[in-house]
Amino acid sequence: MAKSPKISASHEPGGLIVHISGLLPSLSPAEQRVARLVVADPADAARRTITDLATAAETSEATVIRFCRSVGMEGYPQLRIRLAAEAARRVEPPDARVVGGDIPPGADLAQIIATIAFNDARAVEETAEQLDPAVCEQVVEAIGAAGRIDVYGAGASGFVASDFQQKLHRIGRTAFYFPDVHTALTSAALLGRGDVAVGISHTGTTSDVIEVLEQARARGATTVALTNFPRSPITEVADFVLTTAARETTYRSGAMASRLAQLTVVDCLFVGVAARNRARARKALEATAEAVQSHRVGSGRRRG
Amino acid sequence: MAKSPKISASHEPGGLIVHISGLLPSLSPAEQRVARLVVADPADAARRTITDLATAAETSEATVIRFCRSVGMEGYPQLRIRLAAEAARRVEPPDARVVGGDIPPGADLAQIIATIAFNDARAVEETAEQLDPAVCEQVVEAIGAAGRIDVYGAGASGFVASDFQQKLHRIGRTAFYFPDVHTALTSAALLGRGDVAVGISHTGTTSDVIEVLEQARARGATTVALTNFPRSPITEVADFVLTTAARETTYRSGAMASRLAQLTVVDCLFVGVAARNRARARKALEATAEAVQSHRVGSGRRRG
DNA sequence: CGCCTTCATGAAAGTAAGTTTCATCCGTGG
DNA sequence: CCACGGATGAAACTTACTTTCATGAAGGCG
Numbered sequence A, B: 001m002a003k004s005p006k007i008s009a010s011h012e013p014g015g016l017i018v019h020i021s022g023l024l025p026s027l028s029p030a031e032q033r034v035a036r037l038v039v040a041d042p043a044d045a046a047r048r049t050i051t052d053l054a055t056a057a058e059t060s061e062a063t064v065i066r067f068c069r070s071v072g073m074e075g076y077p078q079l080r081i082r083l084a085a086e087a088a089r090r091v092e093p094p095d096a097r098v099v100g101g102d103i104p105p106g107a108d109l110a111q112i113i114a115t116i117a118f119n120d121a122r123a124v125e126e127t128a129e130q131l132d133p134a135v136c137e138q139v140v141e142a143i144g145a146a147g148r149i150d151v152y153g154a155g156a157s158g159f160v161a162s163d164f165q166q167k168l169h170r171i172g173r174t175a176f177y178f179p180d181v182h183t184a185l186t187s188a189a190l191l192g193r194g195d196v197a198v199g200i201s202h203t204g205t206t207s208d209v210i211e212v213l214e215q216a217r218a219r220g221a222t223t224v225a226l227t228n229f230p231r232s233p234i235t236e237v238a239d240f241v242l243t244t245a246a247r248e249t250t251y252r253s254g255a256m257a258s259r260l261a262q263l264t265v266v267d268c269l270f271v272g273v274a275a276r277n278r279a280r281a282r283k284a285l286e287a288t289a290e291a292v293q294s295h296r297v298g299s300g301r302r303r304g
Numbered sequence C: 001c002g003c004c005t006t007c008a009t010g011a012a013a014g015t016a017a018g019t020t021t022c023a024t025c026c027g028t029g030g
Numbered sequence D: 001c002c003a004c005g006g007a008t009g010a011a012a013c014t015t016a017c018t019t020t021c022a023t024g025a026a027g028g029c030g
Helices: A016-026 A029-040 A042-047 A050-056 A061-070 A076-089 A109-130 A133-145 A156-170 A181-189 A207-218 A233-237 A251-276 A278-293 B016-022 B029-040 B042-047 B050-056 B061-070 B076-089 B109-130 B133-145 B156-170 B181-189 B207-218 B233-237 B251-276 B278-293
Strands: A149-153 A175-177 A196-200 A222-227 A240-243 B149-153 B175-177 B196-200 B222-227 B240-243
Touching: A016 A029, A016 A076, A016 A109, A029 A042, A029 A050, A029 A061, A042 A076, A042 B076, A050 A061, A061 A076, A076 B042, A076 B076, A109 A251, A109 B109, A109 B133, A109 B251, A133 A196, A133 A222, A133 A240, A133 A251, A133 B109, A149 A156, A149 A181, A149 A207, A156 A175, A156 A196, A156 A251, A156 B156, A181 A207, A196 A207, A207 A222, A207 A233, A222 A233, A222 A251, A251 B109, A251 B251, B016 B029, B016 B076, B029 B042, B029 B050, B029 B061, B042 B076, B050 B061, B061 B076, B109 B251, B133 B196, B133 B222, B133 B240, B133 B251, B149 B156, B149 B181, B149 B207, B156 B175, B156 B196, B156 B251, B181 B207, B196 B207, B207 B222, B207 B233, B222 B233, B222 B251
Parallel strands: A149 A175, A149 A196, A196 A222, A222 A240, B149 B175, B149 B196, B196 B222, B222 B240
Antiparallel strands: none
16 A cells, blocks of 8 residues: 655644545545545434445445545444544534525625634634644744745735735745746746745645646745645645635535635744744834834824 | 433533532432543543443443433533533643744654644734734725725835735736846836735835835825834825734744735735726736636646 | 243345446547 | 447446354353
8 A cells, every 4th residue: 555655734733623634635526526525424424324425425335435434444344433522522513504605695694704714713713623733843844944935826825825925034044935836937947955835725736836836846846835735736746735624505605715825834834933933023023013013094093 | 202301411610520520429320330440541531432431431321321310411422522522621721832933943744733833823824813803904995996096015025026916916906026126116106096006024124115115105106005113214104004014023923924914914904905896806806816727737736 | 859931142145335347438649 | 421428328347245053152941
């Protein structure tokens, strides 16, 4: 059994359900049907026998077993038990409407707000649960020691990349972000051993970002990927993979929740790096805060 | 099949474990051995196969089955999943350190992650709770009907502003964001009745943003402020005020959590606007999604 | 004391669940 | 058009679970 020697791989402590939904797109169609049933109602799945579940997913038992292996379980009984445990742990959601992720056509604003907030908060929490501190540690270490850090991201992930760049910059790390692929590519070509390149892509399939990360890696830089899908193409050009845990819903809410999750991960890395050298980071932060002070009015203290 | 008219079977509320230890003395010696194992470590028992457990209890599988029936379960698999669920439900309370908000100097990465995620999630939830749907409704209405929307923000709030602009743009609303104050001012000067200006500032004291919003208001545009502090200066130049609810902590975590809260609000407004005209929004979203399709690689499916 | 009854128990037979193997099918790229 | 590789389910197979049944220990009674 040759396993891919990825850094993150085996570890899925937080939620199995979360882990499964992350893996969902990397599964074969038949396995996806199984996965969807499992994610939709873990407790129910745990109650079913393998034959039962296979029938419900309109597939064979063999596929269910394959699915078990795909998500890192030994066999069906193991999956069953894990599911039962997960389902039990899970506090029941405040409102059934809210969990689906998508907004019903007739929804009023209050519902919309509740739904979005629920999904956003969940994405943040679940992301934190499944983040591997060991991998984060290594990434923090690499960034803390890097001569230079490039952060790549396109579209919505571009904001996150940019945010990360700004944060690192504020604590005195030399960091860059490029909105333009060509510039990014030329920058990546100038990276070398000891530098770090971070690529952010929700789907993990953004070719621009992958390409740039690949270039950076070829030049000897340490590459880090931040994506929602642990087996997406971007992970193949990354030394370290960090994953978010936004549930797969529609393109709309999925991407939105994912962005918050990405920011949370960025925050964690940032604080980790800052904590590595508190004194210096604090000093840098204070200096930058002071710099914008003249652009603030009054006290800003308020309310009662 | 004729069922034995057993205890009460189907429903033993509180804990199965408690239930079992309750009727332990009424069990036969061999069953008691099984029961003791189960009570001692439910999670472990759930992991074992029936043969395994029987051996461990120095008895036969038949006795284990009898035990299952004695405690009201149908069979061994049922007992197993119930045990797994029970064991999982015994949750450890969330780490007290985590809720405080700030990161202690000696914190390791796992703590940092937990703290940040907790605060981020809380900020999102609390923001949603205190958001006034009526105000949102009016803002959505204004944006939905606007000839043009300007979004202003500086520093970290600039990312949020930019994000909002991009979102509105994607559903076919004419929206602008200006990283530069001068450009923003000139743009604001060109706004008029029916247009909307949104100013984003965590502290509510960012003079650049206030100034621009003021300009927009003077030209007759509807002004919206998004801030964490409901009585800050920015609220004085806004027709509608939306507030986030990030707790006041240190400059670090406060601003970070606030940014997520801001994004949540932006998401809500966005979805609200999109919901106002689903068909059109969906069409626009699909068109934009299609546009970037060629920049994605493969399906993202991988190995097995 | 011997015989009957009751019940706990495990061996073994029987059934169901889970797992592996393999032939087939389908899309992909030469 | 064919070779290739992955996805898939049928069927063979293995393991786990359940039932049946014979045994024997313990208690009651003549």
